[in-house]
Amino acid sequence: MWAVPAIAVDMNVSGVVHVVDGDTIDVGRTRVRLFGIDAPEADQTCVGADAAVLPCGAWVTAQVRAIYQGEHANCVRVDTDRYGRTVARCDVAGNDIGQTLVARGLAFSYPRYSRDYIDLEASARRAAVGVHAYEILRPADYRATRRVGSKVNRGAGHQTVVSDCLLKGNINAMGARIFHAPGQRDYSRTKINPAKGERWFCTAAQARAAGWRAARR
Structure with a gap:
């Protein structure tokens, strides 16, 4: 057998x-x-x-x-x-x-x-x-946006999230998802906290497809 x-x-x-x-x-x-x-x-x-x-x-x-x-x-x-x-x-x-x-x-x-x-x-x-x-990211690109900003610099008693992508996807106190580009008024003072669901984006299309709108100024 x-x-x-x-x-x-x-x-x-x-x-x-x-x-x-x-x-x-x-x-x-x-x-x-x-x-x-x-x-x-x-x-x-x-x-x-x-x-x-x-x-x-x-x-x-x-x-x-x-x-x-x-x-x-x-x-x-x-x-x-x-x-x-x-x-x-x-x-x-x-x-x-x-x-x-x-x-x-x-x-x-x-x-x-x-x-x-x-x-x-x-x-x-x-x-x-x-x-x-609809306007939607390919799933692989969406997963990549969630990984962006995962690198953390530690030093001088604080930590700073850094990213190769430059658009900051912020969630404000009202729960609105707004992304800020370099040169806009609130860009430099906007901080990204991944624990809150905030993230960095490489392009405006990625940000919009993920549910963020552009900052108005």
């Missing part, structure tokens, strides 16, 4: 879907990061044509949950990511989940890892479906 190699067992995962977020699902007892796509982060915002800031990340998660929660998925493992999650291609009823999400504008292609969904994303963008109807 032949023994089944362990890798052959590990390559396939199937089970009932529980949606964690736009690109992460539990399949049975296995946490799966969908291969080749990148969905907006759960706390990510977008900006509408009327400049309204909308919770697009939470909306995407809700949409993916409405489509796939409780369905039965079959997945083929591609890799394991740094968080220990199984990275896999998954399908429900023979339809590729990643393909469906990108086509509906609920996720972006992730060219860093796969070029399979680039054309689908371009079509969704032209049709302005899903999040493409």
